[in-house]
Amino acid sequence: MNGALTIFKKELKGFFFSPIAYIVITTFLLLSGWFFFSTFFLYNQADLRTFFTQLPLIFSFIVPAVTMRLFSEEFNSGSFELLTTLPVSNSGIVVGKFLAALTFIALMLLPTLAYAFSVAMLGDLDLGPVFGGYCGALLLAGAYIGIGLLASSITRNQIIAFIVGMIFCFGLTIFNRMLFFVPEGLLAVFAYMGSTAHFQNIARGIIDTRDLIYFLSLIFLTLYGTSFVLQERK
Amino acid sequence: MIEVQGLQKFYGNFQALKGLDFTINKGEILGLLGPNGAGKTTTMRILTGFLKPSRGNIKVADLNVIEHSLKIKEMIGYLPEAAPLYGEMLVYDYLAYVAEMRGLRGSDKARRIAEMVVLCGLKEVIYRAVHELSKGYKQRVGLAHAMMGDPEILVLDEPTSGLDPNQIVEIRELIKEIGRKKTVIFSTHILSEAEATCDRVVIINQGTIVADGPTDSLLHEFGAGVVVDIVLQHPDVALVIAKLSIVAGVEKIENTTDTESGLLSGASVQLAVFSSTDEDIRPALYRVIREQGWDLIDFHLRSESLENIFAQLTQEEC
Numbered sequence: 268m269n270g271a272l273t274i275f276k277k278e279l280k281g282f283f284f285s286p287i288a289y290i291v292i293t294t295f296l297l298l299s300g301w302f303f304f305s306t307f308f309l310y311n312q313a314d315l316r317t318f319f320t321q322l323p324l325i326f327s328f329i330v331p332a333v334t335m336r337l338f339s340e341e342f343n344s345g346s347f348e349l350l351t352t353l354p355v356s357n358s359g360i361v362v363g364k365f366l367a368a369l370t371f372i373a374l375m376l377l378p379t380l381a382y383a384f385s386v387a388m389l390g391d392l393d394l395g396p397v398f399g400g401y402c403g404a405l406l407l408a409g410a411y412i413g414i415g416l417l418a419s420s421i422t423r424n425q426i427i428a429f430i431v432g433m434i435f436c437f438g439l440t441i442f443n444r445m446l447f448f449v450p451e452g453l454l455a456v457f458a459y460m461g462s463t464a465h466f467q468n469i470a471r472g473i474i475d476t477r478d479l480i481y482f483l484s485l486i487f488l489t490l491y492g493t494s495f496v497l498q499e500r501k
Numbered sequence: 502m503i504e505v506q507g508l509q510k511f512y513g514n515f516q517a518l519k520g521l522d523f524t525i526n527k528g529e530i531l532g533l534l535g536p537n538g539a540g541k542t543t544t545m546r547i548l549t550g551f552l553k554p555s556r557g558n559i560k561v562a563d564l565n566v567i568e569h570s571l572k573i574k575e576m577i578g579y580l581p582e583a584a585p586l587y588g589e590m591l592v593y594d595y596l597a598y599v600a601e602m603r604g605l606r607g608s609d610k611a612r613r614i615a616e617m618v619v620l621c622g623l624k625e626v627i628y629r630a631v632h633e634l635s636k637g638y639k640q641r642v643g644l645a646h647a648m649m650g651d652p653e654i655l656v657l658d659e660p661t662s663g664l665d666p667n668q669i670v671e672i673r674e675l676i677k678e679i680g681r682k683k684t685v686i687f688s689t690h691i692l693s694e695a696e697a698t699c700d701r702v703v704i705i706n707q708g709t710i711v712a713d714g715p716t717d718s719l720l721h722e723f724g725a726g727v728v729v730d731i732v733l734q735h736p737d738v739a740l741v742i743a744k745l746s747i748v749a750g751v752e753k754i755e756n757t758t759d760t761e762s763g764l765l766s767g768a769s770v771q772l773a774v775f776s777s778t779d780e781d782i783r784p785a786l787y788r789v790i791r792e793q794g795w796d797l798i799d800f801h802l803r804s805e806s807l808e809n810i811f812a813q814l815t816q817e818e819c
Binding site: 274 | 546549550551552553571574575577579581583584585586587588589590594598599601602603604646650
């Protein structure tokens, strides 16, 4: 775990050394700010619901852009050879990179607390859904980072990693709206697989173990898969 | 220290290693020689845990590389070919990162980084980004990477490629210095380097070992015996050969006179005298030359170099 911590620190620093971090943060704040405030005054309600409603969609583009380079770049430059010959396990590498990306997303969400403050100034803000919303956002980000890492681990091309990651994240996001294709008997199973419904539950301030299990198992499966892919590359 | 047993590696249908067997003793400097694509890098990558063997095994200090890969990685410092470092990091940050990966903290970390900076001559570039460095400096950062954890075994893939002649000498001295206490394996295609640095060489060609032994015994085993090169001034080549042939121990004499060379124009004769015995035939040859009163220009024992052996062993099948 010593190795994972070192990789975490190195990767987090690495995000801010590359221009991608600043481009991604700017894009995210522009999109989320516009989606939120363009409708906020129309609803005339003191909550952050429109912000959190748009979050899965925005994340499915932003998160793969954050994770795309994490493995692909290492494979492409050959630095992966130096990394794996240092005394660190594959799971240590995956966990280190995962936590770095998650921390980056958390830092990216930090400025949006200003939305909460401004709303609290204008009206009576219920803090429960706000807290739930941010918890849900981190869980959702974790699951999408897992998908993004898995996509990055299968290719040395960052663009492919981005597109593959985006397709799967976007797929999970819109899954609940595509259920009319599914035969009725399987509906319950398929309804559980989309990410948006689970996220919206948590964002309403209702912490249900089914939603937690959904996100945690998605994170575990994708990270385990990534570690497996690294193992099989040998 | 290291036992390589029946090592095989397939890349799809291509078999890169066809069953290698050799051992490396503690404190030995082993040179891995071979033409491009012989399997040197593949062998090193399996040893360092970057690749898995298709068949066979490597044991390091009685530990299997597949089962105990983490423990073995702690014992090995590795410099891959072309040192693929993180370009965007500063040299200092990079060294600090490697030190932490090697489990060094606080004052131990600072001390070890300082030692590496001195040892690898990185003082002038310490606050430069790695991608700005010249190839030689990158190679030195790579060496610092390999040696940071003070490993028992150092695996260096072509450590002197891209360095200038002074640096090559420095690195060789460094390898010899480290080799007194540690086990060093390095690959090279510069044979004089292996000759100058290694205790033992293993020559690989097309995935199989063609020669394995201490440098001097290889020279003896595969060498062509004693050869004396003579250049002297005399118009009649046949007479010179006839006179020298009667010297005891001379097996044959080849006329190697290069008529196009300006230096040896006119009456110069260049000969290669092959001896059938291990004894030095030079005193006897010189006595004949002195008796005849020929003007001697050059007279020396040809040293059988690894170069010749290498060519002989690796080009036969081509």
